[in-house]
Amino acid sequence: MQENNLFGWYNNSNQNQKEKEKEQNKYKTLLTVAVLIGVVLYPFLFVGVIPLVIVMSLDKKDQAAHIDDMNYKSFLKRGGSFFMALAGGFAIVNIACFILLIPRGYFSCYLLFPLNLLDTALIFTYQTVLALVMGGSGMGAALIAFSAFVSKRRVVSKEDERLKVTQSKDYEERRKNSFQESQRFTEEEEAAYQEAKRKGDVEKLLELRSRILLGASEFGKPYYLCTSELNKHVLIPGTTGSGKTTLIQLFVQHAAKFDIPLVLIDGKGARATLTEMETIASFYGRKVRVFTDTGHMKYNPIKHGNEVVIENKLVALAKTESEYYTIAAKLLLLGTVQLIDTFSEVTGFKRSLFLMQKYMMPRKVLDLFAKEIWKKKPDMFVIEVVAKTSNKKGKGPKKESIELSDDTEDTSSIAEPQKKEREGMDRQLRKRMESFEEQPETERIRLDPKTIDLDSYYQLVKRYSNLLTPQQLRIFERLFVRYEHKENPFYLYATSEALQSNINMLLDSELGRLFDPEGAEEELDIGEIAKNNEIVYISLNGLIYSEFIVVLAQMLVHDINYYASEMYIQGEEKPFFAIFDEPASYLNEAFIDTVNKTRGVGLCGIFTPQTMADIKKLGDQIDEQLVGNVNTLMVGKTNSPLEREYWSKSMGTYQDIELTSVVQQEAGYSDVGKSDWTGEKGTKRNVDRFIVHPNKIRKLKQGEYIVERKASSKEIPTQSVYIRSVSDWIKKQENEKKK
Numbered sequence: 001m002q003e004n005n006l007f008g009w010y011n012n013s014n015q016n017q018k019e020k021e022k023e024q025n026k027y028k029t030l031l032t033v034a035v036l037i038g039v040v041l042y043p044f045l046f047v048g049v050i051p052l053v054i055v056m057s058l059d060k061k062d063q064a065a066h067i068d069d070m071n072y073k074s075f076l077k078r079g080g081s082f083f084m085a086l087a088g089g090f091a092i093v094n095i096a097c098f099i100l101l102i103p104r105g106y107f108s109c110y111l112l113f114p115l116n117l118l119d120t121a122l123i124f125t126y127q128t129v130l131a132l133v134m135g136g137s138g139m140g141a142a143l144i145a146f147s148a149f150v151s152k153r154r155v156v157s158k159e160d161e162r163l164k165v166t167q168s169k170d171y172e173e174r175r176k177n178s179f180q181e182s183q184r185f186t187e188e189e190e191a192a193y194q195e196a197k198r199k200g201d202v203e204k205l206l207e208l209r210s211r212i213l214l215g216a217s218e219f220g221k222p223y224y225l226c227t228s229e230l231n232k233h234v235l236i237p238g239t240t241g242s243g244k245t246t247l248i249q250l251f252v253q254h255a256a257k258f259d260i261p262l263v264l265i266d267g268k269g270a271r272a273t274l275t276e277m278e279t280i281a282s283f284y285g286r287k288v289r290v291f292t293d294t295g296h297m298k299y300n301p302i303k304h305g306n307e308v309v310i311e312n313k314l315v316a317l318a319k320t321e322s323e324y325y326t327i328a329a330k331l332l333l334l335g336t337v338q339l340i341d342t343f344s345e346v347t348g349f350k351r352s353l354f355l356m357q358k359y360m361m362p363r364k365v366l367d368l369f370a371k372e373i374w375k376k377k378p379d380m381f382v383i384e385v386v387a388k389t390s391n392k393k394g395k396g397p398k399k400e401s402i403e404l405s406d407d408t409e410d411t412s413s414i415a416e417p418q419k420k421e422r423e424g425m426d427r428q429l430r431k432r433m434e435s436f437e438e439q440p441e442t443e444r445i446r447l448d449p450k451t452i453d454l455d456s457y458y459q460l461v462k463r464y465s466n467l468l469t470p471q472q473l474r475i476f477e478r479l480f481v482r483y484e485h486k487e488n489p490f491y492l493y494a495t496s497e498a499l500q501s502n503i504n505m506l507l508d509s510e511l512g513r514l515f516d517p518e519g520a521e522e523e524l525d526i527g528e529i530a531k532n533n534e535i536v537y538i539s540l541n542g543l544i545y546s547e548f549i550v551v552l553a554q555m556l557v558h559d560i561n562y563y564a565s566e567m568y569i570q571g572e573e574k575p576f577f578a579i580f581d582e583p584a585s586y587l588n589e590a591f592i593d594t595v596n597k598t599r600g601v602g603l604c605g606i607f608t609p610q611t612m613a614d615i616k617k618l619g620d621q622i623d624e625q626l627v628g629n630v631n632t633l634m635v636g637k638t639n640s641p642l643e644r645e646y647w648s649k650s651m652g653t654y655q656d657i658e659l660t661s662v663v664q665q666e667a668g669y670s671d672v673g674k675s676d677w678t679g680e681k682g683t684k685r686n687v688d689r690f691i692v693h694p695n696k697i698r699k700l701k702q703g704e705y706i707v708e709r710k711a712s713s714k715e716i717p718t719q720s721v722y723i724r725s726v727s728d729w730i731k732k733q734e735n736e737k738k739k
């Protein structure tokens with residue numbers, strides 16, 4: 001066994017040795033042939049170097065142009081067989097020309113050496129030039145084919161090629177001056193815009209509108225994002241100070257330049273965000289409209305949409321821990337909107353939160369119905385009651401006995417004539433009794449709807465409910481009658497205390513005035529913003545009104561959804577930037593719904609959270625839903641290792657090779673000629689590598705973002721981009737103007 005092994009090993013090593021020798025022989029033969037060709041055909045070799053140099057420099061440029069694409073094969077690598085065929089073709093043509101046409105031309109190419117040593121009749125003619133061109137081209141093609149062959153054979157991992165770039169001096173220089181680098185292409189883009197605007201060049205303006213210059217890529221090229229990609233939504237996670245708000249400025253600038261409506265909801269309420277927005281907008285002659293807790297713009301969240309839309313919009317106010325109570329609150333919301341809408345014709349109501357607040361009080365609702373009934377029955381509040389004295393006289397029981405005889409006595413066994421006589425007597429008696437009762441024993445009193453107890457009020461309205469219109473009656477039944485089987489007909493009102501308290505809290509707070517549309521000079525209306533291409537900043541002071549931000553943001557998202565649904569119905573599409581800065585304070589499923597459904601109408605959702613962990617905390621797997629629904633990801637500096645890994649994984653891997661080498665250190669000075677101890681042997685295996693390694697995310701600088709694009713029509717490799725600061729650029733322009 002051992003012998004066999006030994007023998008086998010011996011055989012193997014012998015075979016390897018033979019193969020190696022065979023390789024070396026092949027290499028030596030090839031080298032000898034090449035040297036011989038070079039020596040023999042040297043004039044053509046000299047000329048052939050010219051196309052080789054040209055092609056090599058073109059190839060280098062091609063490589064540089066696609067430096068960001070690890071899978072890109074430069075044209076030299078792609079065109080190996082073409083150059084081989086070209087070299088073959090030239091060889092045949094050259095041989096034919098040499099034998100049949102211009103042998104003297106070919107020979108005269110050697111006039112410099114060695115033929116100048118001989119006494120020869122050859123001279124330089126046009127044939128020499130022709131032969132040099134033909135021969136040189138043939139040799140050039142052969143040299144190019146050879147270098148294509150060599151570059152194809154070279155085994156280099158993509159990682160190593162990438163490292164060569166990222167460790168280059170140019171790359172490091174760009175990175176060191178990233179803010180400056182990010183502005184490298186700004187002037188050109190702006191100049192093109194200003195000129196197109198001045199000339200009224202619509203085509204150019206449309207071209208510029210269709211892309212946004214983000215800044216410069218890590219490879220020193222301008223980096224654009226297509227406006228149409230934004231429509232598939234953008235997620236920009238980055239730690240505090242990583243430059244998210246600076247990035248958002250790019251969208252504000254684009255909206256200001258090209259009249260695109262934009263709404264920015266700022267979850268933090270940072271003053272600087274607004275100031276910078278205003279600086280940018282005014283540079284392009286635009287205004288920013290502002291909805292803040294201290295501003296004068298009003299918002300009527302229930303202005304548009306049917307009752308279901310409103311119910312969804314206000315559901316954040318209706319939510320309680322108990323599903324049971326939440327449903328009751330939703331039903332009350334629904335019913336109250338229907339009530340306001342139904343009565344709007346007769347009362348001239350205009351929907352508002354204050355009206356909702358008012359008509360969540362059952363007495364006010366009963367008043368509404370009562371007023372309608374009163375129009376048809378003015379004495380509805382006048383009732384007759386038995387006077388207190390009549391009880392003493394015992395009139396009540398008498399009436400009761402009459403009614404009883406009327407209702408309960410069985411008259412079937414009495415003979416017909418007797419029956420008639422008896423009925424006649426009853427009627428007489430009843431008449432007498434009634435006239436007797438109408439006198440001092442009963443009194444008419446007028447009830448006061450303000451003080452009457454709720455139950456009696458309800459009974460009174462119900463008694464005359466047949467005087468309501470069918471729609472009014474339907475609402476009355478929905479709000480009260482349906483719940484008679486419960487403890488009381490006011491069940492909806494009694495179980496929706498949380499909703500009522502939340503609405504009261506919102507409207508009774510300092511913010512309340514923002515929701516009063518009465519006499520509003522300016523109103524926040526998503527539909528109008530879209531129609532008039534406005535730029536709007538929306539924010540509440542995050543530190544004081546953190547709870548209300550959630551409510552407000554959700555209402556606005558429903559407004560956006562409603563706007564989108566209207567656009568769908570009209571079959572229209574128009575870009576609309578909706579930016580959600582710091583959304584972790586207000587994101588919920590409604591947003592995901594918006595992201596999902598609003599693509600078709602041109603809505604571009606841009607989300608800039610600090611960490612995905614904050615969004616994860618919101619539950620319902622909102623983080624995953626959000627990541628799954630956006631198609632452009634821009635990852636900034638991230639502090640959490642877990643999150644770095646998460647983004648890295650989500651951006652995927654590429655197939656590469658891994659090369660290993662053995663270390664071969666020899667004793668003495670035998671390897672003194674080698675620059676390192678890397679041996680000749682090594683291994684190669686396929687590996688998967690991260691397209692963006694977590695370390696790369698760790699090392700991101702302020703204002704540097706890794707951009708992954710899934711919505712682009714072209715395949716654009718994921719790479720990092722130095723984002724330009726629009727406000728810095730504008731400040732610089734204005735300073736220069738002052739000078």
Ligand SMILES: Nc1ncnc2c1ncn2[C@@H]1O[C@H](COP(=O)(O)OP(=O)(O)OP(=O)(O)O)[C@@H](O)[C@H]1O
Pocket residue numbers: 179182238239240241242243244245246247610702703704722723724725728
């Ligand atoms: N691309 C950039 N060019 C120049 N300066 C930048 C750039 N990005 C960020 N900065 C600088 O960093 C500061 C913080 O950036 P920014 O406010 O955009 O960060 P942020 O991610 O929004 O932070 P936060 O989460 O705290 O709101 C800016 O005031 C600006 O000075």
Ligand SMILES: [Mg+2]
Pocket residue numbers: 244245246581
């Ligand atoms: Mg910010």
